[in-house]
Amino acid sequence: MRNGTVIDHIPAGKGLKALAILGKKGVGSAKVAILVNAESRKLGRKDMVKVEGRRVGEDEASLIALIAPEATICIVDEYKVAEKHTLSLPKTIKGAIRCTYTRCISNNDSEAESEFRVLSSSPMIIECTYCVTRISEFEVASQF
Amino acid sequence: MDILSSLGLGRSYLEKIFSDAKSFKADISAGKGILDGKVIALAFFEPSTRTYTSFDVAAKRLGASVIGFRSQEDTSMAKGETLSDTIRMLDGYADCIAIRHRYDGAAKLAAEVAKNPVINCGDGRNEHPTQSIVDLYTIVESFGRIDGLTYCLMGDLRYSRTTNSLLYALGQFKPKAVYLSSPDQLAARSEVIDKLGFKCKKIDYDIDSVIEEVDVLYVTRIQKERFADETEYKKAKGSYYINEDLVARMKPEGILMHPLPRIDEIDRRVDRSKKAMYFEEANNGVPVRMAILKRMFDGGR
Numbered sequence A: 001m002r003n004g005t006v007i008d009h010i011p012a013g014k015g016l017k018a019l020a021i022l023g024k025k026g027v028g029s030a031k032v033a034i035l036v037n038a039e040s041r042k043l044g045r046k047d048m049v050k051v052e053g054r055r056v057g058e059d060e061a062s063l064i065a066l067i068a069p070e071a072t073i074c075i076v077d078e079y080k081v082a083e084k085h086t087l088s089l090p091k092t093i094k095g096a097i098r099c100t101y102t103r104c105i106s107n108n109d110s111e112a113e114s115e116f117r118v119l120s121s122s123p124m125i126i127e128c129t130y131c132v133t134r135i136s137e138f139e140v141a142s143q144f
Numbered sequence B: 001m002d003i004l005s006s007l008g009l010g011r012s013y014l015e016k017i018f019s020d021a022k023s024f025k026a027d028i029s030a031g032k033g034i035l036d037g038k039v040i041a042l043a044f045f046e047p048s049t050r051t052y053t054s055f056d057v058a059a060k061r062l063g064a065s066v067i068g069f070r071s072q073e074d075t076s077m078a079k080g081e082t083l084s085d086t087i088r089m090l091d092g093y094a095d096c097i098a099i100r101h102r103y104d105g106a107a108k109l110a111a112e113v114a115k116n117p118v119i120n121c122g123d124g125r126n127e128h129p130t131q132s133i134v135d136l137y138t139i140v141e142s143f144g145r146i147d148g149l150t151y152c153l154m155g156d157l158r159y160s161r162t163t164n165s166l167l168y169a170l171g172q173f174k175p176k177a178v179y180l181s182s183p184d185q186l187a188a189r190s191e192v193i194d195k196l197g198f199k200c201k202k203i204d205y206d207i208d209s210v211i212e213e214v215d216v217l218y219v220t221r222i223q224k225e226r227f228a229d230e231t232e233y234k235k236a237k238g239s240y241y242i243n244e245d246l247v248a249r250m251k252p253e254g255i256l257m258h259p260l261p262r263i264d265e266i267d268r269r270v271d272r273s274k275k276a277m278y279f280e281e282a283n284n285g286v287p288v289r290m291a292i293l294k295r296m297f298d299g300g301r
């Protein structure tokens, strides 16, 4: 790839979920390749997502850390890796995930938008700011 | 400034409220005219007796007028209006909104919509901060302090907003010990425990082992629908029955509290004991809420 972005070190099987998260941020229209079950020294097997001709911002990709806490983002410029970062979750996550508590106001008012406070990225601990419910990594992954 | 959670209430704020509440309790007419011309909206989407009435009386004793409703049937929410729209309307009419709602986080959402301050009067299983201020005031009245006492919170600690708020508020003080007594499935949530600046000790059903050292025994009701099976419910019900014998084993100066309404967790004969503080606790609702409202318009915490 000449120019673009590679999101690497996604646990095997979660590549499509990562793509779905990127899609929510409007990356869906770019030319995208997904590689599943690639060999990895770190993870054994891993998935990768490549977005061609477009620089994906860390903020756009940060929610991938919800399902792949060790994922990295590489910006490729003229066939070279120009930048490389580990993705990290933002301090608060708005709208992207649902609260699992059915009696939370964020699930019961059409104007309410979910909001989670990120208490820790690894292990991932996120807590609804409305009802103070913590939701697990598994519960998050099942939403994508 | 909104009052949504007891977590954000500082010690100096609480102490100011206690001293104002004391003056109002000594002379209820001392509040006269303080909120002249103000309008307080009571938006009670869920039924309430004590909290609604005490806010209503507190606002009127301060000279404010009160608008609002009690229980969902009275409002257009029943016809499908969103909480946000109802709050927006009340916000246009009133200077402050006190809200109770069956969903957790409703008060926070209301505060995001409203320009005027919002007071959380109970949101689902989450919090009831003004009740915790009433509770602490009652403790101060009995002991002259909150620090250094031994507390035992008992009953349904999982779905009880009053115990959540009380635990958060206690975090501003230095309790000697805090015991949590509840059946496993009704144990306080780790989300709450993790936010406390002090350690709690879980004692399950074993109230007997601590009763003699407890200064404040705080009981909440246990609801049958919270239990998956009948046996477990009966076990809980049996263990959380407060009778005269148990109360007699408390320290002579110890007190028994309950946010009310109670169902049958306290033997009515206990009411005669001077340790039974729950009716006094309910009486304190008015002076404490007067102090809260006054402070709200004095500006700041």
Ligand SMILES: [Zn+2]
Residues within 6 Å of the ligand: A099, A100, A101, A104, A105, A106, A128, A129, A130, A131, A132, A133, B105
């Ligand atoms: Zn929630």
